[in-house]
Amino acid sequence: MYRSKAYGRWLFIGIAAAALAIATPAAADWALDFPASATELGNKVRGLHHLALIICVVIGIIVFGVLGYSLVKFRKSQGAQAAKFSHSTKAEIVWTVIPVLILVGLAIPTARVLIEMEDTQAADLRIKVTGYQWKWRYEYLDHGISFFSNIDDASNAASILGAGLELHEHYLRDVDKPMVVPVGKKVKLQLTSNDVIHAWWVPEFYVKRDAVPGTINETWFKAEKTGTYRGQCAELCGRGHGFMPIVVEVLEQDEYDAWVVGLTAPAEPEALEEPEAAMSQTAPAAAGGASSR
């Protein structure tokens, strides 16, 4: 018996040490929390998350504290004698009413954020987002711009079973053509899908909405800072679900205007009046990419 105990302990220490040894040298990102928000609304959502977390931690400390105290103090081996009580109306009312009050206190600020989140009116820019197995298509309804956004070639090559290639910094979170939007403008997304349900998600915008065939869903974001923001499809959509990244490039207004002009200038083959025409021209090109999965 003692022998097996000793073996078990060494086994456990070995596993723990191996876990640390494997994990530590690779240490790059030990993020423990939601990412910093790139939108004002995202900050509010992040605040709600923190509020809820703090409430849970405080309740946890109290509940587990009482439990721990009981387990130490009322042990039979310490000679504890069992009391006989099995009911206390007063205590039961207290621990029913207090949680109700806490929940109401939590529900009110949450409802406020929700209502703000659902207000898609007065948008500066509208983009139709269509999910495909396994790529995204972005149509700028105000400019007649339309293009597909596929996983980048480097990620695509490295993600083949047993490829063993070097994984770059933005592995599986990079695309050939990102969505481009101006900073500080309310961008309304109108989401739908061509085949199965997908979900468009950029974590730093705190926006996630399903793209459902036959339905147009709406959501919005207003990026406060220029930069590149990365996300990916968040609804299981088949074999290539893990391989349909989303990248949003947030530019200054003048840079954005230049980007629009670059795509809509008459000589440009990708400048298309008709979104439908865009699909037939762009689809074969895209078929070589992620859709080969």
Next chain:
Amino acid sequence: MSDTTHEEHHDGPHASGMWRWLTTTNHKDIGTLYLVFSLIMFLVGGTMALIIRTELFQPGLQLVDPHFFNQMTTMHALVMIFGALMPAFVGLANWQIPLMVGAPDMALPRMNNWSFWILPPAFLLLLGTLFMPGGAPAGGWTLYPPLILQTGDAFPFVVFSLHMLGASSILGAINIIVTITNMRAPGMGFMKMPLFVWTWLITAYLLIGAMPVLAGAITMLLTDRYFDTSFFLAAGGGDPVMFQHIFWFFGHPEVYILILPAFGIISQVIPTFSRKPLFGYVSMVIATSAIAFLSYVVWAHHMFTVGMPAAGMLFFMITTMFIAVPTGVKIFNWLATMWRGSISFETPMLFAVAFVILFTIGGFSGLMLALVPADIEYHDTYFVVAHFHYVLVPGAIFGVIAGVYYWLPKWTGHMYNETLGKWHFWLSTIFVNILFFPQHFLGLASMPRRIPDYSVQFTEFNMISTVGAFGFGLSQLLFVWMLVKCVKGGEKASTEVWDDPEGLEWTVPSPAPYHTFETAPKV
């Protein structure tokens, strides 16, 4: 595996060998069948989980193709829910409910046999889909169309197998309701029933309410695929989101089906090892009923990103948050039961205490998930994976394990090996946290669920989680070893087994004779 050794120790049954187990109508035999089946499925589903965790050990695809990965996530869930957890609870119900209410057997013994023997062929079909052209279902256990309609030849087999599992559950539930309602010993009023019996009665009603809804949903999937209907196909005027509403109208009661009997077990174990009566019996019954009722009006909280009116989201958020109140009442009642008790830490109690702590952690993340704006960020990430595994593994499964350790001496007549039990407990509890706690961080850092490969910033926590998975999985082999040893022999268990426990099951000898309570006991 252990059933072959088990049978030699019985002298009650009239048939022998395989024929006995095929034709038995004895609640103890059928309980054993359910429990052994559940254990095998637990190991099968666990193996699938280890394949998933091995692929996720580091970024890049090393082991499996993405399509096979999706088959594993789908089958892992179906096997664990319908093969491991539900049969485990029905097995415990079969063994314990007649013993606890003082009945000679279940009310409908032939139906009881039938409800078990539907299971093995159903799982033969389900697991067989792995070898069919196009592979097993790969659209997630939630079966969302249109994706699930892209399943290969396996599709009708999956639907048929789920129909069989549903029928088995409904038959089991009817049997349990009839037994509890009609066969209690004289003097045992409803408000004198042990909590395990109460929670199972409520669970059985949930099953009868929920399983037919699943049957309807999957039948509509079948006709959409083969008979040109368009219930869920946008091109024909249908709505894929309607499926999600119907599915979760089944699915949310289903998650309470998976936890309420565990609540019952914990409510039996904690008083015994605290040597004190259960605190707040009446409020326990009310809280369980309230949870069951609320479980029917919260379903859309699984769908906050699907595009619903804000008022709808608010409604489902508030109903969901209010589940925290009766759940809290249960936790507080367990604490109050231990308060000023005389506590000892045999293995069932260890698992029960871990249940209270770790289930509460799962409850906390559940409350956070109820908050719509935050849920939109948590939705379909590893935060959700961490949440439901906390309530299902150190929640529901620890509940089952606590129940098995608690009643095993009554079933086998032998005490289990306490040292092995304690090792099993400590290794399971440590590794289950190494396995699932880091997944909270992965979710917050935005790793989606159901992906076979991930970007490099998620590497560290995935590695830790995989180490935990192997530790947890291997620890369960100790459980199997303990079970085999206990069935084969060991220290003789007394009639009471524990220190003055409450309940009729502790008035019959250990092992419980093949036929018990042929004349009803007086309560």
